[in-house]
Amino acid sequence: MDLSIFGYQFMQNALLSAFLGGIACATIGVFVVLKHMPFIGVGMSHAAFAGALLGLWLGFNPLIGAFGLSLLAAAIIGPLADRGQLNPETSIGVIYSLMLGLAFLFMGLMPGTKSGALELLWGSILTNTRGDIILLAVVTVVVVGVVFTFYKEIQATIFNRDMALSVGIPATVILYGILFLTGATITATLRSIGGLLIFSLILNPAAAAYQLTYSLKRMFLLAAVFGVLSGWVGLLLSYLFDIPSGATIVITSSAVFLLALVFSPKKKVKSWPEKPVVDEQHH
């Protein structure tokens, strides 16, 4: 197997993008999986796609459009679902279809070639520039930094938001902060993975990690490992079989999830040590 391709700058950029995007998406995915809110993420990623196309059509930076529209989707779906005024499935159904409709409308209105739009649809990690990588690096550092800094508030909010509120943690601020980071992560990885596929890279690595551990810290770590692994293996498969990289990355992440499901220890009855914890190391 000739692996000299990995010596080229564009491939190294792609590997670095997969590394950073894999960590950011998987970290966000842990919230998405544990808060049972994949519906919000799907809505936001399609909104980001529509926003980017709006930018392409009107001639401003597509990433600004992507970020703006994904936050707008979160701002609409979040409170509606939060207050229980609308079933989340109903609100996501409306937003999801509206965003796809807008995306294809903007694509139709766009003059000239549609190749830029199609790249946003299924991603083009191999054409990532230095600017794309810097944006991804900034978002990844912020996402990981926020998790590290506010771990206890995030853990409490993930476990039970009402309980977190009742002990004096501003859990609603934490939740909307997480949605904001979700928008930023989707925007930063949109060009690499594509608007239609990105949500799989958020959901699958975290869902796989969820099958394998009862420790939240380990779940964050495993999800990040699976996210990076999906990106790198996906890139390798894309090169070997000459097929689109966004698709191979997402399919690899789905395979990782299926493997985790098959080997999940959570399917088995486990006997837990019934003794107090003494002098255990924490944090």
Next chain:
Amino acid sequence: MHKTVIDIENAVVSYREDIALRGVSLKVTAGEFVGIVGPNGAGKTTLLTIVNGLGRLLSGQVAVLGHHIKPGNGHSLRKKVGYVPQVEQIDPRMPVNVREVVMIGRYGLLGWLRRPGKHDWAVVDKALELVDMAQLARRPIGHLSGGEQQRVSIARCLAQEPEIFLLDEPTASLDWKAQSEILELVKRIHDLRHLTTLFVTHDLKCLPITCDRVVLMKDGLIWDDGSPKELLTDEALSRLYEMPVSAVARRRRETILV
């Protein structure tokens, strides 16, 4: 003389078009154990939520531990108010163990950016011992029975080191043995920690026999307020639940009410 720790004046709360509290006034002094009883939809849970600052007042005044509650200013108050909700379904795969859940009780006290230290873990372990759950400290929280989960909720409140203890139907959906154990535990902790306790229930069998005072609620109003002996009579309950006195008397005999 004991000081007033909860002072509610003419509180009105509504959720969209439904009015949950229609002008409720209540004073509770330090160290009291108050049972709040009433049928479903009486406004009992809403009363607890305005005490810990989570409920939104439409009008009226609420002062708790000298803190005048206004929209959005309840975070610091909630650090001193322990809240035990009804048993909730927890995902059995949730990656959080018993000890970590109890530690959540200290997170509000710790504040932003501070991590739990040795002292915090010692408080958590003591709370788990007090509720007789130390042996299950490392078990995933979703693997516990309803009664065990409530013990963990109580331990979380203890770890919080609160001054006020709010319990919202803590024994609902538990079996008889677990119910009686939780009731005993609540009373023991109330006495041991010198707490002020509000205990909400719609089920008279679940009212701790040792509560000092009973507040009867119905349709968002306080119906009556007094000692258990005065209020938990067939006549008062027949008015509260809109049933003939004879039917209440028969049911209380047959089901060993209170």
